[in-house]
Amino acid sequence: MLVVDGLTCRFGTKAAVDNASFAIAPGSFVGVIGRSGAGKSTLLRSINRLSPVSSGRVLFNDLDVTALRGRDLRQWRARSAMIFQQFNLVGRLDVLTNVLMGRLAEIPSWRSLAQLWPAEDVAIAMSALEQFDMASLAAQRADQLSGGQQQRVAIARALVQQPDIILADEPIASLDPRNTKIVMDALLRINKHFGITVVCNLHSLDLARSYCDRLIGMATGRVVFDDVPAALTGQIARELYDLEADEVMDARPVPPAAVPAFGEAAVA
Numbered sequence: 001m002l003v004v005d006g007l008t009c010r011f012g013t014k015a016a017v018d019n020a021s022f023a024i025a026p027g028s029f030v031g032v033i034g035r036s037g038a039g040k041s042t043l044l045r046s047i048n049r050l051s052p053v054s055s056g057r058v059l060f061n062d063l064d065v066t067a068l069r070g071r072d073l074r075q076w077r078a079r080s081a082m083i084f085q086q087f088n089l090v091g092r093l094d095v096l097t098n099v100l101m102g103r104l105a106e107i108p109s110w111r112s113l114a115q116l117w118p119a120e121d122v123a124i125a126m127s128a129l130e131q132f133d134m135a136s137l138a139a140q141r142a143d144q145l146s147g148g149q150q151q152r153v154a155i156a157r158a159l160v161q162q163p164d165i166i167l168a169d170e171p172i173a174s175l176d177p178r179n180t181k182i183v184m185d186a187l188l189r190i191n192k193h194f195g196i197t198v199v200c201n202l203h204s205l206d207l208a209r210s211y212c213d214r215l216i217g218m219a220t221g222r223v224v225f226d227d228v229p230a231a232l233t234g235q236i237a238r239e240l241y242d243l244e245a246d247e248v249m250d251a252r253p254v255p256p257a258a259v260p261a262f263g264e265a266a267v268a
């Protein structure tokens with residue numbers, strides 16, 4: 001169970017996250033929604049401890065995440081894998097090595113510096129790539145891939161961390177509709193097949209309603225909505241986005257997300 005308890009993250013006098021509290025049960029697929037600047041990224045980054053916490057706590061089971069330092073903090077960052085909008089791959093390295101980076105917390109640094117990856121880790125990384133139809137591209141430089149392919153490599157890297165939770169910070173913001181679906185389906189498969197909790201910042205309400213089993217709505221740093229997608233009325237959406245409801249609630253929802261089996265993703 002992930003518990004966010006009175007979490008506040010300040011930048012100067014501005015509270016990017018303001019007294020946020022909620023609990024997320026294992027295996028959930030939670031969407032964090034809200035307009036630009038609402039505090040979604042800061043919330044995810046503070047759970048991973050990439051952004052500093054001003055007050056309040058993040059707890060994971062018995063672990064006080066906010067109090068972690070040094071090696072314990074590094075281990076938490078491996079257990080709470082981040083996926084970023086801009087993929088954050090090392091472009092000059094091949095795909096397999098990028099995925100193996102997800103194993104860094106498990107192996108001595110001299111081995112990774114010398115790129116002496118244990119055979120078992122190579123097998124884990126290749127298996128992750130296979131699950132996203134990316135194994136044939138293992139030797140290719142990461143910067144030669146399309147955006148959708150790069151994000152699948154980033155998801156494979158997150159998966160080999162064997163995380164308890166994946167924190168995806170607008171993972172589809174730079175992708176076209178086809179790759180958006182491929183990447184969201186990949187996150188859904190990880191969630192349903194491995195039971196890994198996914199918390200995903202999304203701009204699109206339609207995607208959030210299609211893929212998530214719960215939505216947390218933020219406005220000016222505060223949690224102002226926390227419920228199942230069906231409870232998100234046009235009125236609440238209008239308040240969240242400060243727009244006319246029909247501007248944010250598409251009348252044609254994205255087709256419901258059936259959970260695709262591994263290996264079904266098309267190579268983009």
Ligand SMILES: Nc1ncnc2c1ncn2[C@@H]1O[C@H](COP(=O)(O)OP(=O)(O)OP(=O)(O)O)[C@@H](O)[C@H]1O
Pocket residue numbers: 011015016034035036037038039040041042043
């Ligand atoms: N490192 C920082 N230094 C100063 N202010 C910051 C920093 N990071 C975020 N902020 C501010 O905190 C607020 C929340 O930003 P955040 O990026 O968390 O929002 P968001 O909902 O993720 O927005 P977007 O959807 O545009 O990414 C914004 O006003 C932003 O300018």
